[in-house]
Amino acid sequence: MKNKLFSLVDANNFYASCERVFNASVRTKPIVVLSNNDSCVVARSNDIKPYIKMGQPVFEIEDVIREYDVQVFSSNYSLYATLSARFKAVLSEFCPLQENYSIDESFLELSHFFIDDLTEYGHTIKARVLQYTGIPVSIGFAATKCLTKIGVEIVKHDPSFHGVLDLTRLSEQEQDELLATVTIEDVWGIGYKYARFLRNHGIDTAKQLKYADERWIRKYLTVTGERIVLELRGISCIPIEVERPPKQGIMSSKTFGREITSQEEMEEALANYAARAAEKLREQDSLASCLTLFIRTNSFKTGIPQYSQSYTINFPYPTAFTPDLIRSALYGLKQIYRGGYSYYKAGVYLTKITPQSALQPDLFGDFSLTERYKQARLMLIVDAINHIYGHDTLFFAIQGFTRAWKMRQSRLSGRFTTQWSEILNI
DNA sequence: CGGCGTTAG
């Protein structure tokens, strides 16, 4: 059988790069992008990586920010999502077998392509993406998805590759020399715990993992660990997934911008989370049969009374009708809400998800198909209006008008691609 | 099948 051929195209410091696309004044300055509520660092430009760790709380790095004149941004997901879509559209012109693995990475399968010089091909892709989106990318070519990850890891650490590495043109021995430079925690699928375990057993690099006993690895790192070993050896076990299956669980949760101490505000917040989860459900043409909500106080804070509770509701039939979901969430809240606490986080989780097309009318239950169609049409219209005129143009009154508990985003850049009012001025 | 642990981005 012919060897497989994969490519991974991975945007460099994606969120930070996005901020630079429309704002020339920060192209030469270090950048960080913060998580919800402006709390933690979730992206850094290359120049500042040695001084700021991923996930670091912003209050810990005030000194660094001042010293290096770091430009700080709240996360601007609508901007990142549109640039991501453009990035993927550009890639789709190169290869039909495309797996959009995350917001900033796509795998391509090129097994049936005949390309003489993959490195040159990679540079063509890289230049095209940069030209059409302004985003710099790194590209790896290899016989397995795990090895393309390794390739990208290597080129990101070594500028002499100029962003592209074709592992397939290297001999086994040359590949091994490169694998020996990749630390064990940089291998795809090896997280914090497994890395510590492997290091305790003398496995510190990707090369050592490649030549480890796969049965021993399977015993301690499960079958996913064994797959990694085989993939490092060039045996493809992780196929490309062109069609993303619909999500099996949909969560909408957030820490509040400030603590919530009244049931009315909590109702407002949960109604919003339920509405958002329902939108995501309809985006993938699904229905849910189960809703779980949770509320909790801040367990990081010592010396305050703590409370954490959840409540699960099973519906008699699957639904994606926002009023049904909001009503259930509020009913659940009534069961678990206790006064006298400062709540800091809540969420709504939808599970037992089925495709809308599989909806079976229950002949004996309290169920009207006509009514269901009316509901579906109503939500279709609400979604369409919100899509065209902007998020939350139309919403339910219980979701509230002030939403004083909403997350802080004090350093948001312009939503250049989704809000006419914030389009770039030149 | 639910709960737990691990990982990813």
Added chain:
DNA sequence: TATTCTAACGCCG
């Protein structure tokens, strides 16, 4: 003052 959010998968009982 301050510690993200969302999703999947394997194993176990």
